[in-house]
Every structure is written in C-alpha cells, then in structure tokens.
Amino acid sequence: MDASVLLALRDPAGIPFYPVVFQALYILTWALHAAFVLLALGSMGLSLYGTFKQKDDQRWKILTPHLIQTGKISVSLLIVLGVAPLLFTQVIYDPNWYTTNALSGMWIFIFIYALVVGYMMFYWFYYANKAKDGGGKMIGMISFAILVFAGILMHNFAVTSIMPNEWMNMYAPNGVVDNSGWTFNIDIIRLAFMVSLSLPVVGIFLQNYSRFVSTREDFSKDLIDYTASFGTRIASIGLLISAVLFVLWMYTIGYLMHPVIIATIAGVLVLLFMVMTNKNSYITTGVLVVVALLISGVRELIRYDLMMGLGYNIYDYPVNFEIPSITMFLLTFLIMGGVGVAYLLTMAWKVGKSQGIFDGSKDKAVNTLGNYTLGIMSLWMVVFFGWGMTILFSNIL
Numbered sequence: 359m360d361a362s363v364l365l366a367l368r369d370p371a372g373i374p375f376y377p378v379v380f381q382a383l384y385i386l387t388w389a390l391h392a393a394f395v396l397l398a399l400g401s402m403g404l405s406l407y408g409t410f411k412q413k414d415d416q417r418w419k420i421l422t423p424h425l426i427q428t429g430k431i432s433v434s435l436l437i438v439l440g441v442a443p444l445l446f447t448q449v450i451y452d453p454n455w456y457t458t459n460a461l462s463g464m465w466i467f468i469f470i471y472a473l474v475v476g477y478m479m480f481y482w483f484y485y486a487n488k489a490k491d492g493g494g495k496m497i498g499m500i501s502f503a504i505l506v507f508a509g510i511l512m513h514n515f516a517v518t519s520i521m522p523n524e525w526m527n528m529y530a531p532n533g534v535v536d537n538s539g540w541t542f543n544i545d546i547i548r549l550a551f552m553v554s555l556s557l558p559v560v561g562i563f564l565q566n567y568s569r570f571v572s573t574r575e576d577f578s579k580d581l582i583d584y585t586a587s588f589g590t591r592i593a594s595i596g597l598l599i600s601a602v603l604f605v606l607w608m609y610t611i612g613y614l615m616h617p618v619i620i621a622t623i624a625g626v627l628v629l630l631f632m633v634m635t636n637k638n639s640y641i642t643t644g645v646l647v648v649v650a651l652l653i654s655g656v657r658e659l660i661r662y663d664l665m666m667g668l669g670y671n672i673y674d675y676p677v678n679f680e681i682p683s684i685t686m687f688l689l690t691f692l693i694m695g696g697v698g699v700a701y702l703l704t705m706a707w708k709v710g711k712s713q714g715i716f717d718g719s720k721d722k723a724v725n726t727l728g729n730y731t732l733g734i735m736s737l738w739m740v741v742f743f744g745w746g747m748t749i750l751f752s753n754i755l
C-alpha cells in the first residue's frame with residue numbers, strides 16, 4: 359500500500375500531545391479491558407458449570423452465585439474500560455480504526471446489539487439462578503455464547519485494522535465495489551490464545567477468592583481449600599494451553615526471538631510457578647498484571663512494526679499542542695479516577711471482610727475517601743462545565 363493514502367487519512371488537526379503518551383495509554387488501558395474480558399468470560403463459563411453441580415454440592419451452591427455476580431460486574435467494567443483503548447487507537451491509528459469500521463460496518467451494528475442482548479440475558483440468568491438453584495441454565499448458555507461472539511467480532515475489528523495491504527481487495531474484490539459492511543477476518547491462533555487466557559485469569563481469581571474469605575468464620579475450611587486447589591488446577595492447565603498458543607502465534611508471525619516476546623514467555627513461566635505453589639495469590643495477581651501489560655505491548659508491537667513497514671510512523675504524527683486538555687485529562691484520570699476507585703475498592707474490601715451488615719458511615723477510611731471523591735467530582739463538574747461554557751461563549755459572542 360502507498361503510505362500517502364494512510365497519511366492522508368490522518369486527522370489534519372494533528373494530535374494534542376506526544377504520540378508516545380497515547381501509545382503507552384493504549385497499552386495500559388487495553389490490558390485493563392482485557393483483564394475484565396477474561397474475568398467475565400472465565401467466571402461466566404465456570405458459573406455455567408456450577409449450575410450443574412449446585413444442587414448436590416454445597417460448595418458450588420455458594421460459589422455459583424458468586425461467580426455469576428463476578429461475571430455480571432466484569433461485563434460492565436470491560437465495557438467501560440473498552441472505551442479508553444478505543445479512543446487512544448483512534449487518536450494515533452485513525453486510518454486503521456475508521457477503515458475497519460467502514461469495511462465491517464454491519465458487524466459493528468451487530469456487535470452493539472449482541473452486547474446489549476447478551477448482557478440483558480445474563481441478568482435474566484442471574485435472577486433465574488437466584489430464584490432456584492441451577493435455574494436459567496439455557497438462558498445463561500445463550501448469553502455466554504452471545505458475549506463470546508461479541509469477542510470474536512472485536513477480534514475481527516482488531517485483525518482487519520492491521521491488514522492495510524488487503525483493504526483494497528476487501529473494499530472492491532475483483533474490482534467490484536462491495537459496500538455491504540460484511541468484511542470479516544479471523545486469525546484463529548491469535549483468537550484462541552486471547553480466549554484461552556480466561557482460564558488462568560479465573561483460576562487466579564479463585565485462589566484470591568479462597569485467600570480473601572479464609573479470614574471469615576462463616577466460610578467452611580472445606581470450601582476454602584476446595585476453591586484454592588480448583589483454582590490452582592484451572593490456572594495451571596490454562597497457562598500451559600495459553601503458553602503453547604502464544605508460542606505458536608509468535609512462531610507463525612516470525613516474532614518468537616524478539617526480546618519483548620522472550621520477556622513475555624519468561625513472565626508466563628514465573629506466573630506458572632507462582633500459580634502452582636500458590637504461596638500468596640495477591641502477589642501472583644501482581645505478576646499477572648505485568649504479563650497482561652506485556653501481552654498488550656506485544657499486540658502494539660505487531661501493529662507498530664506493520665505500520666512502520668508501510669511508511670506510517672505514529673511518532674511522526676503532527677503534534678498540535680493542547681496543554682489544557684491533556685492536563686485536564688491526566689488530572690481526571692489520575693486524581694478523580696484514582697481517588698474514586700480507591701474509595702470503591704476500600705468499601706468493597708471492607709464489606710467482603712466483615713460478617714453481617716457493614717456500616718460505611720462508621721468507618722473512618724471509607725468516610726474520608728467518600729468525602730474526597732464527592733468533593734473532587736463536584737469541583738471537576740464546575741471546572742468542566744465552566745471551562746466549556748467560557749470557551750463556547752468567548753467563541754460565539
């Protein structure tokens with residue numbers, strides 16, 4: 359492909375800050391998106407298994423609704439966290455993202471509706487299971503299948519966006535324009551690798567679950583030991599499967615000996631050792647975060663190299679500094695996001711650790727963080743709207 363076509367598709371206004379910052383934010387936020395995609399798929403899949411065991415096994419009677427709840431919350435988080443990498447990819451790789459959206463337009467529509475229907479059906483499953491142990495199996499399975507399908511579509515968009523050389527053939531196969539929007543591309547090994555990661559993620563989640571509830575007297579020792587060993591088994595088998603698929607994927611695209619890939623494989627081996635010994639699953643989760651960032655980095659490396667080969671270098675993207683907006687973004691992300699997330703996590707942690715009803719108004723840390731969050735959000739709204747109005751009126755009056 360001629361680089362001038364790609365360069366012409368860039369935003370003529372340029373970008374508001376150094377491209378490398380957007381690239382780093384893309385890697386970070388995609389890893390966050392992926393973490394909840396994998397936890398959602400893993401916990402939903404395992405909760406379906408639980409619905410079959412729930413009636414006769416006391417442990418699954420407790421675990422299944424907890425896994426359904428985990429899946430339910432993770433879907434909402436994966437959607438929220440999907441928006442950030444979407445925005446960053448549009449900033450530095452806009453030709454890729456917008457071309458994909460045109461070529462696969464029908465699939466984009468289908469994706470949105472699939473997500474809405476699949477998620478609503480998961481709520482249906484949640485209520486059916488709450489009403490009756492083992493209830494709503496079929497609805498749960500359909501919902502799970504729809505959400506996996508949404509992931510396959512997401513994969514299609516990611517793969518199509520890194521095939522600029524093929525875009526012309528997709529747009530006009532044999533010279534005849536096809537504007538149906540049905541372009542669909544799949545890279546089976548890459549997809550299988552991505553999906554397989556849900557096994558180690560849910561396995562490590564179970565290890566954490568076991569560790570977390572081990573301080574509670576209302577959880578039996580049997581359940582605590584069972585979740586830890588079951589989690590270890592799933593995570594170990596899952597990691598082995600993912601490692602094989604990763605090596606295969608890297609081998610087929612000729613990246614196996616790249617330092618980032620070697621670092622990723624080393625990270626996976628360390629993770630495997632930590633999962634198998636299960637000394638402290640919270641530290642294992644920290645290593646999992648590093649491996650997730652490395653995998654996100656690998657995805658970006660592939661795309662960066664490919665685009666560089668075509669003469670599209672994101673570091674050459676024209677920069678038109680917009681310091682106030684990047685400052686506002688970073689302050690929102692780091693301060694408002696940081697304090698708000700710390701507040702929610704502290705509360706969730708304390709609710710989970712206490713038996714009976716937890717009264718947040720009597721807890722000092724929760725109260726302080728809650729007040730800070732409210733104060734920062736109020737200030738944020740005043741600045742956001744005040745600033746917007748000032749600019750709007752100074753432009754039109």
Ligand code: HEM
Nearest residue numbers: 395437440441443444505508509512513515516519548552
């Ligand atoms: C159930 C719903 C979803 C699932 C299972 C899912 C799964 C995935 C997977 C597997 C990938 C990696 C594809 C690959 O690299 O081959 C991906 C990438 C991505 N997802 Fe999602 N996703 C979902 C929903 C969303 C939503 C709602 C958004 C946005 C609001 C989103 C934004 C993204 C972005 C921006 C990428 C990266 C695309 C690229 O690099 O070109 N995802 N998702």
